Amino acid sequence: MERGVLERWIKENEGLYVEATRHPFILSIRDGTVDFSAYKRWLEQDYLFIRNFVPFVASVLVKASRESEDDSDMETILGGMAALHDEILWFKKEASKWNVQLSHVVPQNATEAYCRLLEILINPETDYTTAVTAFWTIEAVYQQSFSLCLKSDSKTVAELMEACRRWGNDDFGTYCESLRRIANRHLANAQESVRKKAEEAFKLILQLEVDFWNMSFG
Numbered sequence: 652m653e654r655g656v657l658e659r660w661i662k663e664n665e666g667l668y669v670e671a672t673r674h675p676f677i678l679s680i681r682d683g684t685v686d687f688s689a690y691k692r693w694l695e696q697d698y699l700f701i702r703n704f705v706p707f708v709a710s711v712l713v714k715a716s717r718e719s720e721d722d723s724d725m726e727t728i729l730g731g732m733a734a735l736h737d738e739i740l741w742f743k744k745e746a747s748k749w750n751v752q753l754s755h756v757v758p759q760n761a762t763e764a765y766c767r768l769l770e771i772l773i774n775p776e777t778d779y780t781t782a783v784t785a786f787w788t789i790e791a792v793y794q795q796s797f798s799l800c801l802k803s804d805s806k807t808v809a810e811l812m813e814a815c816r817r818w819g820n821d822d823f824g825t826y827c828e829s830l831r832r833i834a835n836r837h838l839a840n841a842q843e844s845v846r847k848k849a850e851e852a853f854k855l856i857l858q859l860e861v862d863f864w865n866m867s868f869g
């Protein structure tokens with residue numbers, strides 16, 4: 652992976668990055684020891700997260716169309732937006748498979764805190780470089796995490812394979828690569844004040860992802 656700004660931040664925040672991308676919840680899915688009640692708690696809360704993630708991605712699309720000099724940025728982000736429609740349908744199907752009533756789900760603290768950050772990132776005050784860096788971070792944590800559960804030596808149980816494939820598959824990995832290059836390009840060209848804001852968002856999101864995984868343990 653080329654040495655961009657994001658790779659430097661990953662190195663400087665290695666512990667937190669590993670906590671977010673190799674969390675015990677994910678390792679328990681990989682090792683086939685996960686408690687299904689933890690999985691169902693995660694599923695319920697992640698549905699609430701996705702409902703709030705959609706407007707965030709839409710806001711990145713608007714900022715890309717206004718602030719990016721490269722038209723392909725918007726096309727990449729639009730691809731991610733389209734996938735979210737299928738994602739919401741998947742959550743509803745998965746919830747009925749586990750007899751989870753999505754309409755009755757109460758947001759937990761970690762979900763509420765994450766959605767508050769998404770609101771701040773949606774705000775027009777948040778610049779495109781910070782928003783697209785946040786977008787990559789959010790997607791990359793799931794891609795890195797769930798790809799662990801698809802490795803040949805993983806013991807992921809059949810019931811959880813669809814979820815792991817959804818975010819761990821190579822196509823999602825390629826999409827995250829595109830986002831990483833877009834974020835690195837804008838970070839390299841940004842003023843230091845913007846880079847600082849983006850770095851804060853990067854670290855905040857890693858912590859919120861750790862809190863979100865922790866929540867599945869109830």
Ligand SMILES: Cc1ncc(CNC=O)c(N)n1
Pocket residue numbers: 697700701704738789790792793860863
């Ligand atoms: C809490 C959280 N973080 C990242 C993702 C991945 N992005 C969209 O699906 C997600 N679904 N949930």
